[in-house]
Amino acid sequence: MATLTFMGAVTGVTGSMHLLETQGSRVLLDCGLYQGGREEEAHNEDPFPFAVKSIDAVVLSHAHLDHSGRLPLLVKDGYRGPIYMTSATLDLIEVLLKDAASLQARDVEWENKRRRRAGKVELLPLYTLDDVEDVLSLCQGLEYGARIAVTDEVDLTLRDAGHILGSSIVELFTNESGRQRKLVFSGDLGNSQAALLRDPSVINEANVVLMESTYGDREHRSMQETLDEFENVITTASQNGGNILIPSFAVGRTQEIIFRLGELYQKGKLPQQLVCLDSPMAIAVTEIYHRYQNVYNQEDKQAIEGHSQTAEPSQKSLHSFLPTLRYTVSTEESMAVNRIASGAIIIAGSGMCNGGRIRHHLKHNLWRSQSHVVF
Incomplete structure (x- = not known):
């Protein structure tokens, strides 16, 4: 029986990461950075709560760092499987992850100057530009609507989420012992008033829906x-x-x-x-x-x-x-x-x-x- 474990973005809105497990497959949905104050960001140093090398595939909903920013850490820890996303998201994460790595290097160097003067142990950045390049080598860009097999038991289709360029609603289809089920992961959703992007796709059916609710209790003006x-x-x-x-x-x-x-x-x-x-x-x-x-x-x-x-x-x-x-x-x-x-x-x-x-x-x-x- 398939199980879904929430590993991030549960008590807050950053650090999106969820694990889908079937009898023979493990698929990770998003791998995001914790962002905010020092207390939240300290969680980025935490070890992953699963065996990294046991993951068969990663699916990325969109490029924002709170959904993608820990991918270099995942690869640094030994992940070598495919990372699926839209082609636009692939282009965007190259910019965002490289910028994040450069900022970390600069911030750590600044902190280490102070530490050297104080005789303290120097810090290392979370990840480097080389780690980002390793991530990019594993990425596969998909078109909206295409259905592919990510494992023997799990198929994937990406739909337009209308949040940012390339953002996706993730549809995962599981097939265990002839029993088929469908999980829908909304990622971050756009709205019908946004410029440039299309309205979020309408998903007509699912067995399980995992949906964001960041602004669910807010009434926006026109x-x-x-x-x-x-x-x-x-x-x-x-x-x-x-x-x-x-x-x-x-x-x-x-x-x-x-x-x-x-x-x-x-x-x-x-x-x-x-x-x-x-x-x-x-x-x-x-x-x-x-x-x-x-x-x-x-x-x-x-x-x-x-x-x-x-x-x-x-x-x-x-x-x-x-x-x-x-x-x-x-x-x-x-x-x-x-x-x-x-x-x-x-x-x-x-x-x-x-x-x-x-x-x-x-x-x-x-x-x-x-x-x-x-x-």
């Missing part, structure tokens, strides 16, 4: 109310001469903001002549979004194709939909943005303002009464 408020901030900032700062997450949120600004530009309602995307990771992710426009919802895809200022279909993208968008990659370019006193919209990470280039832009703009910050 997207139109949010967009009206956003447009009002843009108009006000233009009238009083201030910059607009938008702290934003690199995956999903940034691309939606660019699209919404593009909509305003195409309607002649974006007076600002410069939109700066000041985040190397968000820039890389936006370029990945461009490669997967085939999974956009039809309405927004047609808007981009119909209004982008380029004759080449392959070049029609979020960037061409918003011609005033400028990428600032280098540190020097980012510092130059700090010298802009008015008339700019600056999108930068991190979305929680606890790191990244947004902190420098806040430092250079918050003292101006005409500046605006949009969360």
